[in-house]
Amino acid sequence: MSLFKIRIEPSGDCSQFTQGTLLMDALAEMGVFINTPCGGNGHCGKCRIQVEGWFSQTDDAKPHLVKDYEIPACRARLEGDAIVRLDREQGEHGNSGTSRQKHFPYAAVDIGTTTVKLRLSDFKSVQDDSFSNPQRRYGHDVISRIGAAADPVAASKMQSLIRGAIKNSVGQAQTVSFSGNTTMLYLLLGLDTSPLGHAPFTAPVRDFCTGSILNNEKVLILPVADAFIGADIVGGVSLVADRDSANIFFIDLGTNGEMALIRNDRKIPATSCAMGPALEGMNISCGISACTGAVTHIKEQCGRFNFQFDGDTPLGLTGTAMIDLLAILLKNGIIDHSGKLHKTSTLPQPAIFETGGIRFFENIIMTQQDIRNLQLAKGASLAGARLLLNRAGLDQKAVDKVYIAGAFGENLDIDNFRQLGFLPSFENADWSFLGNTSLQAAERVLTDADFFLHAKNIRDRMDSINLSSLPDFQREYLKALNFDNGQGGVT
Ligand code: FES
The missing domain is CATH 3.10.20.30 (Beta-grasp domain)
Incomplete structure (x- = not known):
């Protein structure tokens, strides 16, 4: 060549x-x-x-x-x-396109499989930044990145790509803290990822002592619990655990859905399921991450769609907008409980049916395949939550609080999310959306030395469950794909 x-x-x-x-x-x-x-x-x-x-x-x-x-x-x-x-x-500053004149001495970094988020700070002011993980050409999920990293040349390339991109964003920060899933942290540090990808799926290194990895900076890295229970969920759970005696269900929605059941002073069962990057706006034909022109919310008012976005032209739909859209389509019978699109007269304006999907703007079309990709995310999340409850011997009605975390958008409409059945109904629980707790936890270790110790204690209480090893997983997953919360199979 x-x-x-x-x-x-x-x-x-x-x-x-x-x-x-x-x-x-x-x-x-x-x-x-x-x-x-x-x-x-x-x-x-x-x-x-x-x-x-x-x-x-x-x-x-x-x-x-x-x-x-x-x-x-x-x-x-x-x-x-x-x-x-x-x-x-x-x-x-090619990462985000945001210009940065100011020097920030502190940086918190959340390395996601799809998106990397950063918060730069001097404790008086902050600046957020994000960019697509440049390792994505080695695969869109952790399993394919682990597979690619079996080749030492590719592993070293992935390490230099992520380090280069982060370095570009953090500038001359003197202290940088990291969170992220186990695979992303191993790739950052150049550790052997092969044990993460094969049974019994172990993480031989769970605490990271490291010197500078970017630019002579001090480095703090949150601990991981297991191959698929990374620093992102350890950090998130550490932010909310033991606040009171409530039974808490916690889920961090991203390319992986990591979830945990928190009960005071008890073991914390935790698991992770592959959801794909749909909620982060990827593998969706009209998907987009937050930027000017990204539609963040959709409402239906008087038979018309109302699209919420900054700027003059809508460029694509974020995860939160897709949740809104699915809920509207379902309510109007335009998609049925199996996720199938139907050409009906109830489609709000301005939108038209086209071969293979619905067009909203010249460049925004939602296809049947997009709906299927969102269903795969929903199925994985609901099945994982049900199996986690089973394993803990806890009825969903006994859950007092549901905390949803995730980097896919700060403006999730929780009613629409509940209506679509991404999780069990948890009818007695208070539901809250916490934003990107992985990044918040990374930020916390910059200011609170005790939090690091607390996170290690929480990690030691975690009991990791490998969903794919459970005999019921496949059956539960297929049941959970439907929008009727798993009463039937997908047609
Ligand atoms: S990233 Fe190239 S067109 Fe959107």
Whole structure:
């Protein structure tokens, strides 16, 4: 396969890549992390950069000569030598596109499989940042990343990609704290991930002592409990455990759904299920992460859809908007309990049925496959919660509080979420959404040395359950896919 050269202007950096390399992947290897809110689906246009050279598109293999024109870095593949012209902001801080003049001495980082979130702080002011995990080309879930990391070259590439992207965002921070799932932390530290991917799925290293890994900074990393019970859920549970004598169900919704049942002074059963990145706006044709133009809420008023977003043009739907939309479609009989789309006269305006889905705007269409991907997330979450309750011998009616955490949006409509049946009904519980508790826990260790010890104690109380080893899992999962909360099978 031919090798082609990319030159970045104005820095003059050069590097060679094989034919067909995706432009955003090539740039990430050169230390430039382009903002990709729609995860490379090609509909948000936020990753457009000015180039000169031969490129093909992921959906059109024919090479085209592009001269001083902006193309989406997530769709363009290298077909010849190329020049990339970055503006100042892209060149200096390509992760999020947010310009940062201020120096922040502290940084908390939550490394998610799909999205990395950061909070920079000097304890008087904070600045949030986020970017797509640049390791995604090695797979969209932890299992595929573990598989890819079996090749030492790929493992080292994944380590340098994530370190480079974080370094780009934290700048000269002197203390950096980390949370994240076990696989993401192992890849960050260059630890062997193979025991995480094979039975009996153990994490040989659960506490991390480390020196600087980015830039001479002090590093704090929250502990993990097991291969699939990472620092993200240990941190989140540590924020809410032992506040009172309530029975608490806690779930952190992301590419994995990590959940735990917390009862005072008792063992804490905890598990994790693969939900896929749908709620983070990925593997959904119109999905997007938070940015200007991202629709965060949808309501139905007087037979019309009301879309809530910043900016002039809606670019895609976030996880919270997709939850709202599914609830509206279900209420109007446009999708049935099995998730099947029906062409009815009850579709609110302005939206039209098209082959394969419903179009809301020129670039926003919800397909049957999108609905299926959201159902897979719902099925995994509901089945996992039911099995966790079974294992703990606790009836869902005995749960007093439900805490939902997650990085997929701070504005979840809990009524819509409940109506769709992502979890058991927990009818006697108070429900709250806590936001990104993994990041909050990472932030807490920056200011509270006791919290680190508390997190270790909580971790030691955790009893990890491997769902796939339970004989009932597959049956429960299939039952839980339906929107009727598991009364029947999927048609
Ligand atoms: S990330 Fe390229 S178009 Fe959205």
